[in-house]
Amino acid sequence: MSKDGVQTQSELPVFGTGQHLLSVMQLDRDVLTRLFATAEALRPVGQGTQVCRILEGAVLGSLFFEPSTRTRLSFESAFHRLGGSVVSTTGFTFSSMAKGESIHDTARVVSGYSDALVVRHPDTGSVAQFADASVVPVINAGDGSGEHPxxxxxxxxxxxxxxxxxxxxxxxxxxxxxxxxxxxxxxxxxxxxxxxxxxxxxxxxxxxxxxxxxxxxxxxxxxxxxxxxxxxxxxxxxxxxxxxxxxxxxxxxxxxxxxxxxxxxxxxxxxxxxxxxxxxxxxxxxxxxxxxxxxxxxxxxxxxxxxxAIFRQTDNGLLVRMAIFSHALGVADEVTKNLRPASWYRR
Structure with a gap:
């Protein structure tokens, strides 16, 4: 444990069902194989030719305290495409942290409204503090100059x-x-x-x-x-x-x-x-x-x-983030069974 009681990277469990994703140190080759297989299975969903609703009824808390376009929108789009819904806040100005609320209190409150949290914060190690207080899985969307798993x-x-x-x-x-x-x-x-x-x-x-x-x-x-x-x-x-x-x-x-x-x-x-x-x-x-x-x-x-490959990267980001949610919330095995054709046309 660190001085503030937050788990250090070496103490973090391997990423899987119910676990936070805070560091790449939680990954091994087996985890990568499973995540990438799920991401590939979800490619038709990312391309808009098929639909998957394995997260229907689930709510994502999207907390971005630092500017973001691709990461925030791809995480939120990923959750929506799996049938979930999103509640969000961006920046400190529109957060109670502007009133002096602690990371601990913010995390505990918002995690009570959500089934998963995605957090970006400008301070290295801050997302781990969110995770320490959260009652749901937290995905690190970037913490200062620290990590971006x-x-x-x-x-x-x-x-x-x-x-x-x-x-x-x-x-x-x-x-x-x-x-x-x-x-x-x-x-x-x-x-x-x-x-x-x-x-x-x-x-x-x-x-x-x-x-x-x-x-x-x-x-x-x-x-x-x-x-x-x-x-x-x-x-x-x-x-x-x-x-x-x-x-x-x-x-x-x-x-x-x-x-x-x-x-x-x-x-x-x-x-x-x-x-x-x-x-x-x-x-x-x-x-x-x-x-x-x-x-x-x-x-x-x-x-x-x-x-x-930079735009293929961004397209792949949607697939990988859908896979992350699928594994964190324990529904990855349901993906292929829940695919069905989309009712709209997308070029």
Whole structure:
């Protein structure tokens, strides 16, 4: 236990029925296999060709105390598509926390109205505090620069599918991870969960002020995988099967960070990929990306590249989040038995 009585990551149970999903450390290969099988079974639901109502009557409490578009809407859409309903609040202004209410009291009250909670909060470790007081499963939708486990799951699901289409596997893959490696919680979770796979090689590049913290080099090494810090984007992507880009988390930069970080141009663009001989590489990004000029992010001029998977990632996110709810609420085995054709037409 931590000093405040909240379970530490190493004490968290393996994710399953009735359990919170707070960290990728709750995952193992068997859990991934089951989650991904459920996600694939739910693909027709995500595509709108079939309907599944296994969560009919269930209520999701959606608590987002930090800006979000994809994560919030995909979680809420996932619950709706399984027949449930959603109650939500966004930001601190419209929450009783603006009146001084504690995380504990908020979690206990709202969990009494709900059958599951999805929580995003700007402070690392805060979602675990919600879970400690909740009477229903809590899904971590991002806690500061800590973790984002559902993003890691959809990243893995996408990565596996993209590599399989090329006759490859995550086991033995070379993955370049670029951008803000210091504050990027998606990177932190992804590096940890990929420790479940064998012979993965990471090639990481970020500006010095946004370099990957030393602890993650240690975790990768402890998992038996290999990690190299590269001096340029070109060096990082040259042998990569997958290129994973992240935007600069400007909202997390301190004044000191802002003075140290002077970024110009694109992180990745058409010229860089062509010059490196990587126009067909699998390109991933957790989104949002900053598409403005000189934003040091993934340039829109690669959007017609066949390996660009960023929108397949977002589509897969809906499937994976439906699977998470199905397993947390103990109805995953009912999915295939409850599929029926949709009564509307969707292109």
């Amino acid at each position: 559902s993003q890691s799951l959809l990243d893995l699901f996408t990565m596996r599918k993209e590599l399989t289409a090329r006759g490859k596997s995550i086991d033995g893959a070379t993955i370049a991870v670029l951008g803000d490696l210091r504050y990027g919680r998606t990177v932190h979770s992804l590096l940890q969960v990929l420790g479940l796979y064998d012979k993965v090689s990471f090639r990481v590049f970020g500006p010095p002020a946004l370099a990957l913290p030393a602890e993650f080099f240690e975790r990768v090494a402890a998992s038996g995988n290999h990690i190299v810090e590269c001096g340029s984007v070109a060096e990082a992507i040259a042998p990569a099967d997958v290129i994973y880009c992240t935007r600069v988390q400007k909202e997390r930069l301190s004044e000191e960070d802002e003075q140290a970080v002077h970024l110009e141009g694109d992180l990745i663009n058409r010229e860089i990929l062509d010059r490196s001989g990587r126009p067909d590489a699998i390109i991933m990004h957790p989104l949002p990306r900053d598409s403005r000029h000189n934003s040091f992010d993934l340039s829109p001029d690669v959007d017609d590249f066949p390996g660009l």
